[in-house]
Amino acid sequence: xxxxxxxxxxxLAVFCGINLVVQTHPIASALSLIGVMGSLAVLYLQLxxxxxxxxxxxxxxxxxxxxxxxxxxLLNAGAEATTFQVSRFVKYLGAILLAAxxxxxxxxxxxxxxxxxxxxxGSFQGTALDVGRKLFTTYLLPFEVTSVLIxxxxxxxxxxxxxxx
Amino acid sequence: xxxxxVPLSWYLILSAILFALGVAGFxxxxxxxxVFMSIELMxxxxxxxxxxxxxxxxxxxxxxxxxxxxxxxxxxxxxxxxIILTVFKNRATLMIDEVNSMKY
Numbered sequence: 001x002x003x004x005x006x007x008x009x010x011x012l013a014v015f016c017g018i019n020l021v022v023q024t025h026p027i028a029s030a031l032s033l034i035g036v037m038g039s040l041a042v043l044y045l046q047l048x049x050x051x052x053x054x055x056x057x058x059x060x061x062x063x064x065x066x067x068x069x070x071x072x073x074l075l076n077a078g079a080e081a082t083t084f085q086v087s088r089f090v091k092y093l094g095a096i097l098l099a100a101x102x103x104x105x106x107x108x109x110x111x112x113x114x115x116x117x118x119x120x121x122g123s124f125q126g127t128a129l130d131v132g133r134k135l136f137t138t139y140l141l142p143f144e145v146t147s148v149l150i151x152x153x154x155x156x157x158x159x160x161x162x163x164x165x
Numbered sequence: 166x167x168x169x170x171v172p173l174s175w176y177l178i179l180s181a182i183l184f185a186l187g188v189a190g191f192x193x194x195x196x197x198x199x200v201f202m203s204i205e206l207m208x209x210x211x212x213x214x215x216x217x218x219x220x221x222x223x224x225x226x227x228x229x230x231x232x233x234x235x236x237x238x239x240x241x242x243x244x245x246x247x248i249i250l251t252v253f254k255n256r257a258t259l260m261i262d263e264v265n266s267m268k269y
Binding site: 033109152160 | 198
């Protein structure tokens with residue numbers, strides 16, 4: 001069951017990732033990116049990351065992608081105009097070389113990683129309680145610095161998007 | 166096989182594949198918004214690695230790192246999209262090939 005769910009959602013993630021790269025219209029790419037994020041949230045749940053799976057859906061697929069779609073709509077971004085022409089041979093060669101490169105990466109990771117016991121759903125649960133406890137004790141300073149970063153980002157976004165820049 | 170375990174390396178391979186796809190999109194796309202979304206894809210791939218290693222060590226530290234990555238991605242998206250808005254207001258284009266006045 002664990003393997004089946006992994007294969008389904010990993011395949012979905014890779015399909016959506018490829019779709020993100022090959023689509024010419026930005027809104028199609030945005031939809032593909034949401035597909036990748038949803039599939040990854042399922043895989044996080046499988047790995048015992050309850051909190052991070054919820055945050056993935058709420059923050060990434062919710063907030064950040066809404067911002068992207070909003071900007072695409074605001075700027076009325078259409079399909080991408082091709083500025084350089086490549087021959088069909090080069091396209092196919094590129095696809096083959098990319099597939100070979102990904103296969104090589106897979107082989108290297110498979111060979112270099114020490115053999116460990118596999119992932120079983122439920123054998124590790126990083127509950128929101130554990131995450132919160134660690135976040136507010138060990139990682140308290142980075143957490144507070146993060147809030148300053150968010151404040152700077154808000155101010156920067158407002159300054160950049162003003163009318164008279 | 167009702168409860169077959171998934172090897173940990175599969176998750177890392179998926180992460181590497183998604184990262185490579187993000188790099189490919191970053192290099193080959195001409196639309197600045199799609200380039201930006203490719204960066205988000207790379208960040209997501211790295212998050213998957215963090216959570217996988219978190220499972221391996223049975224510690225929640227990896228979850229906290231990926232939480233911080235999400236926060237930084239949110240800040241980056243806000244500022245980056247504001248920059249895109251400003252570029253579009255001044256140049257009326259979204260193609261990165263046409264925003265090249267620093268090249269000469």
